[in-house]
Structures are given as C-alpha cells and as structure tokens.
Amino acid sequence: xxxxxxxxxxxxxxxxxxxxxxxxxxxxxxxxxxxxxxxxxxxxxxxxxxxxxxxxxxxxxxxxxxxxxxxxxxxxxxxxxxxxxxxxxxxxxxxxxxxxxxxxxxxxxxxxxxxxxxxxxxxxxxxxxxxxxxxxxxxxxxxxxxxxxxxxxxxxxxxxxxxxxxxxxxxxxxxxxxxxxxxxxxxxxxxxxxxxxxxxxxxxxxxxxxxxxxxxxxxxxxxxxxxxxxxxxxxxxxxxxxxxxxxxxxxxxxxxxxxxxxxxxxxxxxxxxxxxxxxxxxxxxxxxxxxxxxxxxxxxxxxxxxxxxxxxxxxxxxxxxxxxxxxxxxxxxxxxxxxxxxxxxxxxxxxxxxxxxxxxxxxxxxxxxxxxxxxxxxxxxxxxxxxxxxxxxxxxxxxxxxxxxxxxxxxxxxxxxxxxxxxxxxxxxxxxxxxxxxxxxxxxxxxxxxxxxxxxxxxxxxxxxxxxxxxxxxxxxxxxxxxxxxxxxxxxxxxxxxxxxxxxxxxxxxxxxxxxxxxxxxxxxxxxxxxxxxxxxxxxxxxxxxxxxxxxxxxxxxxxxxxxxxxxxxxxxxxxxxxxxxxxxxxxxxxxxxxxxxxxxxxxxxxx
Numbered sequence: 001x002x003x004x005x006x007x008x009x010x011x012x013x014x015x016x017x018x019x020x021x022x023x024x025x026x027x028x029x030x031x032x033x034x035x036x037x038x039x040x041x042x043x044x045x046x047x048x049x050x051x052x053x054x055x056x057x058x059x060x061x062x063x064x065x066x067x068x069x070x071x072x073x074x075x076x077x078x079x080x081x082x083x084x085x086x087x088x089x090x091x092x093x094x095x096x097x098x099x100x101x102x103x104x105x106x107x108x109x110x111x112x113x114x115x116x117x118x119x120x121x122x123x124x125x126x127x128x129x130x131x132x133x134x135x136x137x138x139x140x141x142x143x144x145x146x147x148x149x150x151x152x153x154x155x156x157x158x159x160x161x162x163x164x165x166x167x168x169x170x171x172x173x174x175x176x177x178x179x180x181x182x183x184x185x186x187x188x189x190x191x192x193x194x195x196x197x198x199x200x201x202x203x204x205x206x207x208x209x210x211x212x213x214x215x216x217x218x219x220x221x222x223x224x225x226x227x228x229x230x231x232x233x234x235x236x237x238x239x240x241x242x243x244x245x246x247x248x249x250x251x252x253x254x255x256x257x258x259x260x261x262x263x264x265x266x267x268x269x270x271x272x273x274x275x276x277x278x279x280x281x282x283x284x285x286x287x288x289x290x291x292x293x294x295x296x297x298x299x300x301x302x303x304x305x306x307x308x309x310x311x312x313x314x315x316x317x318x319x320x321x322x323x324x325x326x327x328x329x330x331x332x333x334x335x336x337x338x339x340x341x342x343x344x345x346x347x348x349x350x351x352x353x354x355x356x357x358x359x360x361x362x363x364x365x366x367x368x369x370x371x372x373x374x375x376x377x378x379x380x381x382x383x384x385x386x387x388x389x390x391x392x393x394x395x396x397x398x399x400x401x402x403x404x405x406x407x408x409x410x411x412x413x414x415x416x417x418x419x420x421x422x423x424x425x426x427x428x429x430x431x432x433x434x435x436x437x438x439x440x441x442x443x444x445x446x447x448x449x450x451x452x453x454x455x456x457x458x459x460x461x462x463x464x465x466x467x468x469x470x471x472x473x474x475x476x477x478x479x480x481x482x483x484x485x486x487x488x489x490x491x492x493x494x495x496x497x498x499x500x501x502x503x504x505x506x507x508x509x510x511x512x513x514x515x516x517x518x519x520x521x522x523x524x525x526x527x528x529x530x531x532x533x534x535x536x537x538x539x540x541x542x543x544x545x546x547x548x549x550x551x552x553x554x555x556x557x558x559x560x561x562x563x564x565x566x567x568x569x570x571x572x573x574x575x576x577x578x579x580x581x582x583x584x585x586x587x588x589x590x591x592x593x594x595x596x597x598x599x600x601x602x603x604x605x606x607x608x
Contacts, residue, residue, distance in 0.1 A: 005043060009050035012038050013084060017054075020080040021073065032087040039088075041095055042102050051088065055081050100130055105143035109154060116153055117235070117298045124246060125305045127312075134168075137161050137243070156235035163236070164243025167205045171244070174204055175251050201248070209237045210244050223280060224287035231291075238295050242302065249277040249306070267315035268515055274310035278303050311350035317357060318393045319433060320478050320516055352381040353390055360397045363404060364518045366557030371401045392422045392430035399437040408445035415441055432470040432479050436486045439463030443490040457494055464490055481510035481519045488523065492530050500530040521550030525562040537569055541578065542585040544569075545601050549593050552604055563608035570605070 016034060019025050039047050058081055061074040104123045111119045123132050123140070132140060141161040148155040178200035202214030209230070216226040227233075256270040285299035310316060359374035375394045382391045395418035402411035415437035422430035442460035468483040484507030491500035504527045511519035528544030531537075544562035551559035570578040582601065589598045 005040075005046050006050050009039070009047045010054065013050060013054050013081070016084055017077050017080045020083070021076055025080075028083055028087055031083055032090060035084070035087055035091050036094075039091060039095075041098050044092060044095070044099065047088065051081070051085060055085070096130060097136055100132065101136055101139050101143060104132065104140050105147070108144060108157065109147045109150065113151075113153060114294060116157070117238075117294055118301060120157060120239070121242070121298055121301050121305075124242075126250065127305060127308050134165055134247070137165060153235055157239050160236040160239025161243060163207055164240040164247075167207045167210050167240060167244045168247045170204050170206060171201055171248060172251065174200070175248075176255060205244070207240060209233070209241055213241065217280075223283040227284055227287035228291065233292065233295070238298070242298070245277065245280070246302065249273060270313070270315065271310075271317060274306060274313075278306045278310070281306065307354050308348070308350040311353035316353060318353070318390065319396070319429065320360065320482070320514075320519070348381070349385045349387045349390070352378040352385070352387065352394075355381070356390060356394055356397065359394070360400075363397065363401045364554065364556050364558075368401055368405050372398065372405075375401070388421060388425045389427055389430065392418050392425075392427050392434070395421070396430065396433040396437055399434075399441060403437075403441055403444055406444075406448070408441055408448065411441035412438065412445065428470060428474055429476060429479060432467050432474065432476070433482070435463045435467035435470065436479075436483050439465075439467065440486040440490060443493060447493050457490075461487070461490055477510050477514045478516065481507050481514055481516065481523075483507075484510060485519060485523050485526075488530075489526055492526055492533075495533070497530045497533050501527060501534075504530060517550050517554050518556060521547045521554070521556065522558065523547070525551065525558065528562050528565055532565060532569065537573060538581055538584070541566065541569060541581040542588070545582065545585075546589060546592060548604055549597050549601060559604070560608060563604060566605055567608055 012034065016025070016031055025031060055078075058074055058077045062071065062078050065071040065074055100123070104120075107119050108116055122128070124137070125131055138161070141158040144154045144158040144161075148158065178197040196218060198214045199218035202211055202218055205211050205214065213226065216223065230237075252273045253270055256267075256273060259269075281299045281303035285296045285303065288296035288299065355374045355378035359371045359378065362368075362371040362374060375398045378394045379391060382394070395414045399411045399415040399418065402408070402414065415434050418430060419434035419438060422428075422434050439460045439462070442463070443457065446456045446460065464483065464487045468480070468487065471479040471483045484503045488500045488502075488504030488507055491497070491503060504523045508520055508523040508527065511523060524543045524547030526547075528540045528547060531540035531543060544566050548559050548562040548566065551562070573581070586598060589601075
C-alpha cells in the first residue's frame with residue numbers, strides 16, 4: 001500500500017513541476033490546493049520521501065548538466081520543487097492537529113487495557129511539542145466514540161473527556177473569583193470548608209466526583225482517605241477528574257505568570273501552584289496504589305509532568321523561595337509526598353532541579369542527612385548533562401548544609417568548587433552564593449580553632465563583602481538577604497555585635513521583600529542573640545519571639561534556638577518582667593504574625 005501511495009505522490013509532484021514549466025501555475029496558492037486535495041492525513045512521511053527523491057534527482061541534473069537549455073529547464077524544475085516544499089510545510093502546519101488527533105485515536109485504541117490511560121495522558125502532557133488543547137480533546141473524544149463497540153474503555157475515556165471539558169468550562173469563567181472574595185489573603189488558604197479556592201470551585205462544578213474532591217480539599221481532609229473511599233470509581237470519572245485538575249492548574253499558572261510585577265502574586269503563587277498540584281497528584285497516586293494500580297500510575301505520571309514543566313520555568317527557585325509559598329506542616333508533607341515517586345523517575349535534568357529544591361528545603365527543616373543525599377543525587381544526574389547552573393547551585397547548597405553539620409572542611413571544599421565553576425561559566429548568582437558560602441564556612445571553621453590569626457577572619461569577611469557587592473549589583477533580593485544574614489552571623493560569632501545587628505536587620509528586611517519565611521526567622525533568631533549579648537533584653541525578647549514563631553511555622557527545627565534563649569531570659573528576668581516585655585511589643589508582633597501568632601508564643605515556650 002505504501003509503495004502505491006508513494007507512486008501516487010511522485011505522480012503529483014511531477015504533474016506540478018510539468019504544469020509549472022508550461023506556465024499554467026498562476027500562484028503558490030494553486031500548488032497548495034493541489035497538495036491539499038491529494039495528500040491524505042497521516043501520510044505525510046510518505047509524501048516527504050517522494051519529494052526528497054525528486055529533489056535529489058533534479059538537484060543532480062542541475063549540478064551535472066552541461067547543456068545550457070537542459071540545465072535551464074532543470075533549474076526551473078528545481079525552483080518548482082522548492083515551491084512544493086514550501087507549500088508542503090504550510091500543509092503540515094494546517095494538518096498537524098488533525099494528524100496528532102488521528103495518531104492519538106490510533107494509539108489509544110490499539111493500546112492494552114493497562115497502557116491505554118498512560119497513552120492518553122502522553123497526548124495531554126504540556127511538555128510535548130503539541131499537547132492537545134480543549135478543541136482537539138473534543139475531536140479526540142468524537143474519534144474514540146467511533147470505536148466504542150471495540151472496547152468499552154474507549155467509551156469511558158470519550159465520555160470522561162467530554163464531562164471533564166464541561167466541568168472545566170464551569171470553572172473557567174470564575175477561576176479567580178476566590179481571590180477577590182479573600183481580599184487580603186492570596187493563596188490556597190481560607191476558612192476550612194467556607195472560603196478559599198477549593199470551596200469556591202466546589203460550588204461551580206456540577207459533576208459528582210470533582211465536587212466531592214474540591215469539598216474534601218476545602219475542608220482540609222485527607223486526599224488519600226477520600227480517594228480510597230471511591231470504591232466505584234470508573235475510568236470515566238477518573239478521566240474527568242484528570243481533565244479538570246490539569247486545566248485548572250494550567251489556567252492558574254497562566255494567570256499568575258502574567259502577574260510578574262505583583263509582589264503578592266506572580267512567581268510566588270506560580271511556585272505554590274506547581275507544588276500544590278504535584279502534591280495532590282502524588283497523594284492520589286498513593287491512595288490508589290492498592291485498589292487501582294492503573295489510576296495510581298497515571299497520577300504519578302501527571303505529577304512528574306507537572307514537576308518537569310515547573311523545573312523549566314525561569315523563576316524555578318534554585319536558591320530558595322519555596323518558603324515564600326508554603327508554611328507549616330504543609331511544606332513538610334509536600335516534600336515527603338514528592339520524595340518517593342520522584343525516586344523511581346528517570347534521571348533527567350528536570351529531576352535534578354527538583355532534587356535541588358528538595359535538598360535545600362530539607363536543610364531548612366533540619367534534616368541534614370536527607371538534604372545532603374538529595375544534593376548528591378542531583379549532582380550524579382547533572383554529571384551527564386550540561387546544566388552547570390544547577391550543578392553550581394547544588395555545590396553551594398551542600399556547602400551550607402555541611403556548615404550546619406559543622407563539617408567545615410567539606411563546606412569550604414564545595415564552596416570553592418562552586419566558585420571556580422561559576423567563574424568559568426559566568427554564573428553570577430552562583431558566584432555570589434559561592435563567595436558568601438566560602439566566607440561563612442571559613443568564619444565558622446575559625447571559631448572552632450584556637451589562636452586564630454585576625455587575618456583569617458578578615459579574609460573570610462572579605463569574601464562575604466565581595467558576595468554582597470555582587471548581589472547588590474545583580475539586584476537579586478533573595479541572594480542579598482542571604483549575604484546580609486551570613487555577614488551578620490559572621491560578626492556575631494566574632495563578637496562584633498553592633499555590626500551583627502546592622503546586617504541581620506538588613507537581612508530580615510530583604511527577606512520580607514522576597515517573602516522567604518526561613519530567612520526572616522533565621523535573621524530574627526540571631527538578632528535576638530546579638531541584642532542579648534549587648535544586654536538589650538527588650539529587643540532580644542521581641543526578635544527572638546518573632547524568630548521562634550516564624551521558624552516553627554515552616555517546621556524548621558531551628559525554632560528551638562531562639563526558644564532556648566527566651567527560656568534563659570525568662571529565668572534571668574523573672575516571669576513578671578518577661579511577660580511585661582512581651583506585652584510591650586504586642587502591637588508590633590501582631591502586625592507581623594497576627595493575634596493567633598502572638599497568642600501561640602507562650603505555648604511554644606512551654607513545648608521547649
């Protein structure tokens with residue numbers, strides 16, 4: 001069949017060339033119409049072979065012909081072939097969607113029952129060159145319905161697509177209404193069951209499973225328990241839910257990405273959305289593992305698609321930023337749920353980037369062994385890629401984690417490697433972090449040694465100051481905050497308390513701008529120590545209390561550092577005076593952490 005079709009296309013090409021030579025082709029549009037009339041959808045490769053064959057033949061004639069008349073004719077034929085080539089490319093663009101849909105219908109219908117869902121989801125993968133849009137999905141649903149008698153699964157998928165699109169269209173018009181209802185609170189929070197996005201969307205959809213799912217999320221109930229209770233979950237229901245959630249996530253990301261200059265929205269909410277939906281799919285995969293392996297595998301497949309898309313975004317938080325998007329146990333749960341399915345994923349550049357995020361997040365939570373493990377996994381993957389930016393980031397993060405473990409030799413080693421590599425490839429952000437890490441590591445190492453020469457501290461602090469200058473030049477607020485913080489801690493451990501306070505306060509302010517709760521809490525915790533050493537108990541109580549609360553809110557074990565200091569001051573000052581100092585700063589604290597946050601401080605001290 002393919003041979004006769006190739007002969008047919010060779011005849012068409014020869015006809016167009018001959019008609020052109022006779023002067024009967026009036027425009028390129030005429031050539032395009034001839035191609036459109038004759039080339040069948042899904043047979044483009046056969047036409048390409050025929051066209052390539054004729055192109056080579058005529059090109060050889062042009063190159064070898066010595067007779068001028070024959071050479072002129074061959075040259076005109078070559079021009080005609082190139083016109084066909086151009087119009088064929090136009091035909092390809094026009095028919096690309098049709099061919100993709102035809103291919104999707106064919107692959108889904110011939111796939112095994114176990115693989116059919118995975119094949120369908122490959123065609124909706126946003127990382128593909130031409131993922132199916134809503135209109136194309138509607139055409140796919142119609143195409144699958146034609147083969148419904150062959151397999152009941154095809155009817156289920158077709159109906160699920162149709163219902164999923166209908167549910168999404170109910171949401172689409174009011175996708176962001178919840179943001180305006182919450183007024184001052186952007187994000188995935190809200191009063192459980194009453195406000196926030198999930199509650200809002202649950203009222204908009206008309207279909208049973210999506211409605212119940214959104215209500216579960218709105219009430220902050222377990223996704224795993226919800227999905228395990230759906231004993232009669234059909235393929236139709238599952239396809240509908242995948243369509244709704246995928247287009248919901250993409251709709252949010254599209255809007256948030258357009259708010260790049262809005263400090264409340266933009267990248268922070270895009271990051272939060274990517275990770276929130278990745279965690280949702282991971283939990284669905286976990287819940288369905290025993291009762292519906294095919295659905296579970298498809299949920300993992302979508303989770304990895306989301307993470308791959310996220311890893312390619314320009315705002316991917318290579319050096320921090322996740323703590324602007326998550327807080328409390330939700331962050332810890334997110335990291336745990338992403339860990340297991342990611343471990344079985346293929347070792348790609350995108351996986352290395354997600355491992356980078358997991359690594360530095362685990363460090364903030366005090367899980368240093370896990371942090372080092374994630375960064376080392378990332379570096380193993382990156383050895384076979386050209387993503388030097390990510391490689392440098394992992395070396396820098398390893399340096400910070402080794403400092404936390406008091407392994408200063410390894411911290412210095414990794415920061416030096418990061419510095420050399422960043423200068424080789426021109427990565428200024430990586431160089432800034434490497435300078436800061438090198439200076440910070442050397443200061444902390446010097447503290448462990450006896451009889452250290454003053455020049456050692458001067459050299460280390462010089463690295464920190466170089467890093468700060470470079471960060472300011474780059475206008476990188478996140479890195480500036482790290483520089484200020486590191487300089488402040490360096491001055492603190494060298495007993496230069498006034499300088500320490502200056503830089504730690506700057507570190508706190510810049511961390512507020514970037515929204516990074518971890519750096520805010522860390523700067524406040526060390527500010528408490530600096531003020532305590534200057535016997536300024538009033539400010540020591542204020543900054544330590546705020547630092548303790550913010551660090552505990554992201555489940556960082558470092559909250560115990562300011563808690564220990566507060567306990568010491570409480571014992572030294574006495575209960576009455578200590579409470580008076582807390583009460584004195586109540587209005588300022590409430591402005592930052594709210595009434596509930598202020599009331600939670602005594603409870604935290606009791607836990608310590």
